[in-house]
Amino acid sequence: MNALCPMYNREREIKVAVEGERTLQGGGARVDDLHRIRELLERYLSPMIARSMLQKALRERNLSQERFRSGDAYKIASLLRRGVTLFVSEGDRATALQEFDALCQDIRPSVAPCYVNITSENDISVVRNEARRLCESAGAESYAIQKVTTIVSELARNIVGYAGRGKMELVPVTDPDRRIIVRASDEGKGIPNLELVLSGQYRSKTGLGRGLLGTKRLADRFDVKTGSTGTLVVAEIIL
Amino acid sequence: MSVPILKQGEILIASIQSALSDRELVELRDELADRVGRLRSRGVVIDVTALDVLDSFATRTIRGIAYTAKLRGAKTVVVGIQPEVAFAMVQLGLSLDGIATALDLEEGMLLLQRWPK
Numbered sequence: 279m280n281a282l283c284p285m286y287n288r289e290r291e292i293k294v295a296v297e298g299e300r301t302l303q304g305g306g307a308r309v310d311d312l313h314r315i316r317e318l319l320e321r322y323l324s325p326m327i328a329r330s331m332l333q334k335a336l337r338e339r340n341l342s343q344e345r346f347r348s349g350d351a352y353k354i355a356s357l358l359r360r361g362v363t364l365f366v367s368e369g370d371r372a373t374a375l376q377e378f379d380a381l382c383q384d385i386r387p388s389v390a391p392c393y394v395n396i397t398s399e400n401d402i403s404v405v406r407n408e409a410r411r412l413c414e415s416a417g418a419e420s421y422a423i424q425k426v427t428t429i430v431s432e433l434a435r436n437i438v439g440y441a442g443r444g445k446m447e448l449v450p451v452t453d454p455d456r457r458i459i460v461r462a463s464d465e466g467k468g469i470p471n472l473e474l475v476l477s478g479q480y481r482s483k484t485g486l487g488r489g490l491l492g493t494k495r496l497a498d499r500f501d502v503k504t505g506s507t508g509t510l511v512v513a514e515i516i517l
Numbered sequence: 518m519s520v521p522i523l524k525q526g527e528i529l530i531a532s533i534q535s536a537l538s539d540r541e542l543v544e545l546r547d548e549l550a551d552r553v554g555r556l557r558s559r560g561v562v563i564d565v566t567a568l569d570v571l572d573s574f575a576t577r578t579i580r581g582i583a584y585t586a587k588l589r590g591a592k593t594v595v596v597g598i599q600p601e602v603a604f605a606m607v608q609l610g611l612s613l614d615g616i617a618t619a620l621d622l623e624e625g626m627l628l629l630q631r632w633p634k
C-alpha cells in the first residue's frame with residue numbers, strides 16, 4: 279500500500295466563522311474563497327436561501343466552515359451551480375451563472391495526480407478512496423465520481439486477481455476539458471482474448487466478465503494494450 | 518464483523534455503515550448465511566445506502582447472499598441503492614435480477630411482511 283497524494287499545490291488553512299465574521303490563519307491578507315461564493319449568492323438570492331444552499335453543500339461534501347482548506351470552496355461550487363440555476367430569477371440567471379462560472383474558474387485548485395501501488399486486495403479500497411477524494415477536489419459531481427470510482431474498482435481488482443500486482447495512476451487534466459485519466463498497468467501475463475472480452479460474449483470463470491466491458495462503457499475514452507509482458511488500461515472520464 | 522446485523526422478529530437486517538472492502542463483503546455474506554440458518558429467518562434486508570460502489574464483485578456477492586438465503590427459505594430485499602450507483606451498475610451491465618429491491622429500510626420491511634408465506 280502506497281498512496282502518495284498531496285492534496286493541493288498551494289496548501290493553506292483558513293478559518294472561517296459561520297456568520298459574517300471571519301478569521302484568517304496565516305497571512306490574513308488572502309482572499310477567502312468561501313466568502314466570495316457567499317457574496318455572489320447573496321447578490322442574487324435571499325440570504326436565507328443562500329445560506330441554506332451553502333450549508334447543504336458543505337454537509338454533502340462533509341466539510342465544515344470551521345475548518346476550511348484551500349480547495350474546499352471549489353469542492354462545493356459544483357454542488358451550488360444547480361441551486362443558482364433553480365433559484366435565481368429568470369432575468370438574472372444568465373448573468374449569475376456567468377459570474378458563478380468565472381468565480382469557479384478562479385478558485386479552482388490544481389489537483390495533484392495520485393499514484394497507488396496495487397499489491398493486495400486491500401489496495402482496491404485504498405485506490406477507490408483516493409479516486410473519490412481526487413474527484414471531489416477536482417469539483418466533480420456525483421455521477422462522474424461514481425463512474426471514476428467504479429472504473430478504478432474494476433481495474434484494480436483485475437490487477438490483483440490476474441496479475442498479482444501493478445500500479446494505478448489517477449491524473450486530473452483540465453485542458454481541453456476537465457477530465458480524469460485512469461491508468462492501470464501491470465506486468466502480468468496479459469489478456470489472452472481481449473476481443474472476445476470486449477465483445478460481451480466472454481464467459482468468465484472467475485467473475486461476471488463485466489469489468490472491462492463495463493469500464494469501456496462508463497468511460498468517455500478507453501484503450502487497452504495487452505501482451506505477454508503485461509497490460510495497460512487507460513480510461514478517461516469527463517467531469 | 519464490520520457490518521451490524523439486527524434481528525427484527527423473523528427478519529435479519531444488515532445495515533452497511535461505510536464503504537466495504539472485498540473481504541468485509543465476503544464476511545457479511547458468510548455471516549448472513551450462517552444466521553439465516555441458525556435463526557430460521559424468513560427474510561433478509563441488506564441496506565446498501567452507505568456503499569460507495571456496487572461494482573461487479575459487490576453485485577456478485579450480494580447475488581450470492583440472496584441465493585444462499587433462498588436455499589434456506591428466506592427472501593432477500595436490497596434497499597438504498599443510490600441513483601448514481603444504480604446508473605453505474607446499468608452501464609456496467611450488472612443487475613440484481615431476481616432480487617427484490619426497495620427504496621429504503623421501511624419499504625423493504627413492508628415488502629417482506631406482505632410477502633406470501
Ligand SMILES: Nc1ncnc2c1ncn2[C@@H]1O[C@H](COP(=O)(O)OP(=O)(O)OP(=O)(O)O)[C@@H](O)[C@H]1O
Pocket residue numbers: 432436437440441464466467468469470475482483484485486487488489490491509573574
Ligand atoms: N490485468 C489483467 N491481466 C491479465 N488478464 C486480465 C486482466 N484484466 C482482465 N483479465 C482477463 O480478462 C477477463 C475479463 O475481465 P473482466 O474484468 O471484464 O471480467 P472478470 O474479471 O472475469 O469478471 P468481473 O470483472 O465481472 O468480476 C478476465 O476473466 C481475465 O481473464
Ligand SMILES: [Mg+2]
Pocket residue numbers: 432435436485488489490573
Ligand atoms: Mg474483472
